[in-house]
Amino acid sequence: MSRPRLLLLSSSVVHGHGFLEYAASDINTFLNKNRVSTVLFVPYAAVDHDAYLAKVRPVFTKWGYQVEGIHQDNPVDAVKRAEAIFVGGGNTFLLLKTLYDKNLVKLIRERVFEDGVPYIGSSAGTNIAAPSIHNTNDMPIVYPPSFNALNLIPFNINPHYLDTDPNSTHKGETREERILQYHSLPDAYDVYNVLGLREGSLLLVDGEMGVLKGIKNARLFIKGKPPQEIEVGTDLSHLFANQLKASAVRL
Amino acid sequence: MSRPRLLLLSSSVVHGHGFLEYAASDINTFLNKNRVSTVLFVPYAAVDHDAYLAKVRPVFTKWGYQVEGIHQDNPVDAVKRAEAIFVGGGNTFLLLKTLYDKNLVKLIRERVFEDGVPYIGSSAGTNIAAPSIHNTNDMPIVYPPSFNALNLIPFNINPHYLDTDPNSTHKGETREERILQYHSLPDAYDVYNVLGLREGSLLLVDGEMGVLKGIKNARLFIKGKPPQEIEVGTDLSHLFANQLKASAVRL
Numbered sequence: 088m089s090r091p092r093l094l095l096l097s098s099s100v101v102h103g104h105g106f107l108e109y110a111a112s113d114i115n116t117f118l119n120k121n122r123v124s125t126v127l128f129v130p131y132a133a134v135d136h137d138a139y140l141a142k143v144r145p146v147f148t149k150w151g152y153q154v155e156g157i158h159q160d161n162p163v164d165a166v167k168r169a170e171a172i173f174v175g176g177g178n179t180f181l182l183l184k185t186l187y188d189k190n191l192v193k194l195i196r197e198r199v200f201e202d203g204v205p206y207i208g209s210s211a212g213t214n215i216a217a218p219s220i221h222n223t224n225d226m227p228i229v230y231p232p233s234f235n236a237l238n239l240i241p242f243n244i245n246p247h248y249l250d251t252d253p254n255s256t257h258k259g260e261t262r263e264e265r266i267l268q269y270h271s272l273p274d275a276y277d278v279y280n281v282l283g284l285r286e287g288s289l290l291l292v293d294g295e296m297g298v299l300k301g302i303k304n305a306r307l308f309i310k311g312k313p314p315q316e317i318e319v320g321t322d323l324s325h326l327f328a329n330q331l332k333a334s335a336v337r338l
Numbered sequence: 339m340s341r342p343r344l345l346l347l348s349s350s351v352v353h354g355h356g357f358l359e360y361a362a363s364d365i366n367t368f369l370n371k372n373r374v375s376t377v378l379f380v381p382y383a384a385v386d387h388d389a390y391l392a393k394v395r396p397v398f399t400k401w402g403y404q405v406e407g408i409h410q411d412n413p414v415d416a417v418k419r420a421e422a423i424f425v426g427g428g429n430t431f432l433l434l435k436t437l438y439d440k441n442l443v444k445l446i447r448e449r450v451f452e453d454g455v456p457y458i459g460s461s462a463g464t465n466i467a468a469p470s471i472h473n474t475n476d477m478p479i480v481y482p483p484s485f486n487a488l489n490l491i492p493f494n495i496n497p498h499y500l501d502t503d504p505n506s507t508h509k510g511e512t513r514e515e516r517i518l519q520y521h522s523l524p525d526a527y528d529v530y531n532v533l534g535l536r537e538g539s540l541l542l543v544d545g546e547m548g549v550l551k552g553i554k555n556a557r558l559f560i561k562g563k564p565p566q567e568i569e570v571g572t573d574l575s576h577l578f579a580n581q582l583k584a585s586a587v588r589l
């Protein structure tokens with residue numbers, strides 16, 4: 088048993104910044120600290136895996152890391168030997184379904200929990216680090232065998248969190264309404280707390296220690312309480328207390 | 339075997355109009371033509387069924403119709419004797435899961451196809467009239483046993499269709515990107531054409547005849563073709579040709 092080391096980004100792109108640029112120093116610190124030289128990239132949230140790898144590889148190469156694409160080899164073997172895993176954004180349903188189809192859900196979780204393999208997620212890759220994908224914004228274009236996900240942390244994440252636009256004339260639900268409706272479900276449903284990560288915010292996890300990083304605040308939805316603003320630098324370890332072990336039992 | 343009679347609204351509320359107001363004359367014409375006196379309301383897309391019924395009932399009462407709530411009685415019996423069905427908006431996943439849990443999916447479809455029971459849907463209620471809910475905008479707060487839906491028409495619907503805002507700094511996918519990604523899935527996936535109904539647009543279906551109504555244009559996504567603008571009044575019967583019977587076999 089090791090401890091999970093995670094870096095969970097709201098998105099890969101933030102207005103005014105290049106691909107992964109706003110998170111460059113956090114990613115580099117995270118990988119260096121864990122003595123990583125090769126990153127296993129998981130492009131399953133997109134349809135075209137080669138094109139996605141071609142976009143991601145130069146960024147990590149520039150930083151001095153090698154990048155392997157999980158789709159270029161037997162994916163189970165690739166995860167078994169991975170030094171670090173980066174799961175990119177795209178469609179969360181397609182990503183999770185593909186991980187189930189290829190028998191990777193339990194394996195990735197084991198590598199993170201038992202071997203301490205550092206995990207970086209962005210957007211969909213961050214969604215699946217949670218107990219479930221119930222709080223993704225994505226369109227359900229494919230049907231996964233479950234909404235249960237990697238369960239690396241004991242709460243759900245809503246990436247690309249968006250504040251309500253007071254000038255909008257659109258009548259679809261706001262993001263806050265959607266999350267509060269999730270929390271209003273009858274008790275028969277398994278419901279988790281939700282961390283809304285605005286584009287530009289990211290969560291660094293080391294065991295049961297969590298801290299908000301990046302350039303934007305987050306919004307935290309604890310079931311039964313009013314939503315709270317979370318500033319960059321805030322210690323979120325209380326969200327992990329007494330919960331990691333219970334949830335670790337589930338898989 | 340009868341023919342399906344459907345009125346599928348993008349939303350119940352449109353900016354500047356009261357609840358169902360923009361569609362009042364279409365709803366009244368539809369119900370009068372079919373000699374309906376009582377409407378069975380299905381509030382399963384919301385958590386609080388009584389509150390939802392209390393919001394919907396006065397609107398139909400004002401128009402001269404009685405409203406029964408499906409949750410006030412045995413739901414199977416209520417559907418079996420329904421003269422007309424109105425399925426309201428809310429969360430599409432919660433709606434579809436509840437219909438499956440209560441064994442109503444096949445039954446509603448039979449009543450529409452075999453007995454010609456008029457069906458009105460709004461938002462989530464429109465989503466589930468399609469072959470699948472793959473193009474809902476809702477958050478997947480619960481896990482339904484399938485994304486296959488009532489299959490009353492041979493194409494999917496994206497309600498609350500939103501145009502791309504050229505001034506947005508948000509990096510989440512646009513609605514058009516999401517639908518085009520759905521259409522780019524590998525051939526192994528069952529993919530349907532998608533009608534994007536802007537708030538204020540609605541689809542009137544009578545057998546294999548379909549026409550766009552309301553106060554806003556729609557956007558049509560035929561797989562492999564560029565998206566097309568559809569003006570109010572456009573005959574969409576070509577979308578039904580040779581497809582209703584094939585899809586009718588599925589359930």
Ligand SMILES: [Ca+2]
Nearest residue numbers: 177178210225
């Ligand atoms: Ca996405």
Ligand SMILES: [Ca+2]
Nearest residue numbers: 428429461476
């Ligand atoms: Ca909705």
